[in-house]
Amino acid sequence: MKLSLLYTGKTAYRFLSSKATWGCQFSAKSKVKSSRSELISTKKPKVKLTEQQNQILEAISNGNSVFITGSAGTGKTYLLQHIITKLRKIHGKSRVFVTASTGVAACSLNGQTLHSFAGIGLGDASSVDLLSRVSLDKRAYRRWNKVRALVIDEISMVSGEVFDNLEFIARSIRSEELGCEEKIWGGIQLVVSGDFFQLPPVINKKGQQKEFAFEADCWNASFDEQIELKTIFRQSDAQLIKVLQGIRKGKYDSEDLKLLDQCCSKVEPDSSAVQLYPRIEDVSRVNAERLDCLDEVLFHYQAVDSGKDPWKKQLKNGIAPELLKLCVGSRVLLTKNIDVVGGLVNGATGTILDFAVVQDTHKLYDSEISDICGNGNLLPVVRFDSGQELMIGVERWYVMEGDEAVAMRKQIPLILAWALSIHKCQGMTLNNLHTDLFRVFGFGMVYVALSRVKSLDGLSLVNFNPSKIKANPKVLQFYEKLSAEKDEQREDSVTDDI
Numbered sequence: 001m002k003l004s005l006l007y008t009g010k011t012a013y014r015f016l017s018s019k020a021t022w023g024c025q026f027s028a029k030s031k032v033k034s035s036r037s038e039l040i041s042t043k044k045p046k047v048k049l050t051e052q053q054n055q056i057l058e059a060i061s062n063g064n065s066v067f068i069t070g071s072a073g074t075g076k077t078y079l080l081q082h083i084i085t086k087l088r089k090i091h092g093k094s095r096v097f098v099t100a101s102t103g104v105a106a107c108s109l110n111g112q113t114l115h116s117f118a119g120i121g122l123g124d125a126s127s128v129d130l131l132s133r134v135s136l137d138k139r140a141y142r143r144w145n146k147v148r149a150l151v152i153d154e155i156s157m158v159s160g161e162v163f164d165n166l167e168f169i170a171r172s173i174r175s176e177e178l179g180c181e182e183k184i185w186g187g188i189q190l191v192v193s194g195d196f197f198q199l200p201p202v203i204n205k206k207g208q209q210k211e212f213a214f215e216a217d218c219w220n221a222s223f224d225e226q227i228e229l230k231t232i233f234r235q236s237d238a239q240l241i242k243v244l245q246g247i248r249k250g251k252y253d254s255e256d257l258k259l260l261d262q263c264c265s266k267v268e269p270d271s272s273a274v275q276l277y278p279r280i281e282d283v284s285r286v287n288a289e290r291l292d293c294l295d296e297v298l299f300h301y302q303a304v305d306s307g308k309d310p311w312k313k314q315l316k317n318g319i320a321p322e323l324l325k326l327c328v329g330s331r332v333l334l335t336k337n338i339d340v341v342g343g344l345v346n347g348a349t350g351t352i353l354d355f356a357v358v359q360d361t362h363k364l365y366d367s368e369i370s371d372i373c374g375n376g377n378l379l380p381v382v383r384f385d386s387g388q389e390l391m392i393g394v395e396r397w398y399v400m401e402g403d404e405a406v407a408m409r410k411q412i413p414l415i416l417a418w419a420l421s422i423h424k425c426q427g428m429t430l431n432n433l434h435t436d437l438f439r440v441f442g443f444g445m446v447y448v449a450l451s452r453v454k455s456l457d458g459l460s461l462v463n464f465n466p467s468k469i470k471a472n473p474k475v476l477q478f479y480e481k482l483s484a485e486k487d488e489q490r491e492d493s494v495t496d497d498i
């Protein structure tokens with residue numbers, strides 16, 4: 001029988017007490033670090049920005065609105081963090097709003113979802129109706145007035161209709177309230193990032209004309225520059241990069257197919273491989289089954305949320321679960337960067353080794369732990385696949401409105417990692433992954449799934465079929481046009497030089 005330390009009675013408590021003592025001995029003997037201890041280096045490794053990344057930063061310093069795109073792993077999100085710091089210096093912290101199309105992406109940037117920033121609910125109404133909805137929502141109205149720079153990450157999942165509606169709202173509110181002439185986006189500096197070859201928007205209305213944001217009427221006029229990052233950092237193997245670049249555009253040759261076939265012929269996927277599924281139901285089922293098979297005592301970690309709705313609700317769409325169930329032997333994935341120098345970053349996987357009490361903490365932190373873990377104050381000890389062992393402490397996820405934290409979740413930064421959804425892994429880097437391509441559907445999914453992996457050794461596939469490799473023709477056309485325009489600009493600048 002499984003015991004729940006948080007919800008069961010005396011039996012569990014007795015177990016917990018003995019386990020706690022053992023945990024102390026464990027900590028002393030094995031020198032397990034706590035993710036909150038001073039032993040962990042929080043210094044960020046110095047990453048030199050590329051010339052192209054620096055050019056983008058410069059364009060932003062000059063007040064330009066920029067669309068940043070590029071293949072998976074070209075450092076779009078990484079660059080965004082530098083951009084946000086720069087924008088805050090230019091406009092002041094409270095006037096820079098950081099948003100993303102999904103809760104997971106928004107949380108990883110400590111931002112808010114685009115829809116909640118905008119105050120448009122589901123956004124399924126006409127532009128005029130949405131404008132009156134926003135005008136009645138005091139906070140949303142104030143945000144639209146206050147914002148000087150708006151960052152939008154994972155734009156591939158925002159529809160053209162929503163993009164146009166937001167521009168209309170920005171222009172209408174700001175020209176009326178600020179008394180300025182009508183400017184596109186009401187003069188807001190826009191920084192938009194994403195790769196349209198990745199996951200597309202979820203379209204509710206049938207026959208929607210403007211599926212992608214680049215189909216919005218205002219798209220081209222919204223930006224001073226549209227830049228495609230070219231250097232891929234996630235993978236270094238030239239063969240893998242070539243295959244992934246092909247898959248991104250729905251293309252492959254016999255060499256690529258041979259390589260993908262080799263990934264299918266691995267007898268058993270590495271036991272550390274994260275299984276990627278398109279549907280969340282499969283993810284929940286596989287993780288629950290594997291947890292059950294271990295037949296170990298379950299430890300429950302209940303997230304503690306603060307703030308008000310609608311912000312608090314957004315926390316539910318983030319990466320940190322409301323209730324995290326773990327036991328010895330569980331495969332887990334880290335959801336925060338806790339030791340960047342040591343490689344313990346978002347996406348690092350490992351196995352739960354034990355549960356132990358944290359030593360030498362401040363009273364304040366003790367109470368934080370007990371809020372989440374109940375009376376036991378036992379924290380999970382993880383042996384990461386890199387070999388490091390670490391006790392994982394409590395972390396925080398914020399929903400920020402400008403410089404104000406409007407909601408916060410405290411939770412252990414781990415999720416079960418036998419299985420993960422392709423939607424949740426967008427933006428992640430994984431060492432080992434396994435996926436059944438039979439289940440994968442739609443444009444972009446195969447590319448998002450496969451482009452998470454760092455090297456071919458870490459990729460295992462089943463049911464690979466070349467017909468699954470497909471790119472949306474509209475997206476292909478958009479990128480062809482973008483690169484033709486760049487070529488033209490280059491030619492023009494050469495002619496000018498002569």
Ligand SMILES: Nc1ncnc2c1ncn2[C@@H]1O[C@H](COP(=O)(O)OP(=O)(O)OP(=O)(O)O)[C@@H](O)[C@H]1O
Pocket residue numbers: 047048049050053070071072073074075076077078079195233234426427428429
């Ligand atoms: N200039 C750089 N030099 C070295 N590494 C970099 C550089 N820029 C980014 N990286 C690293 O590249 C990796 C991928 O970056 P990031 O996740 O930002 O890519 P992305 O383009 O947002 O990918 P995706 O589209 O899959 O979300 C990260 O580990 C990041 O630290």
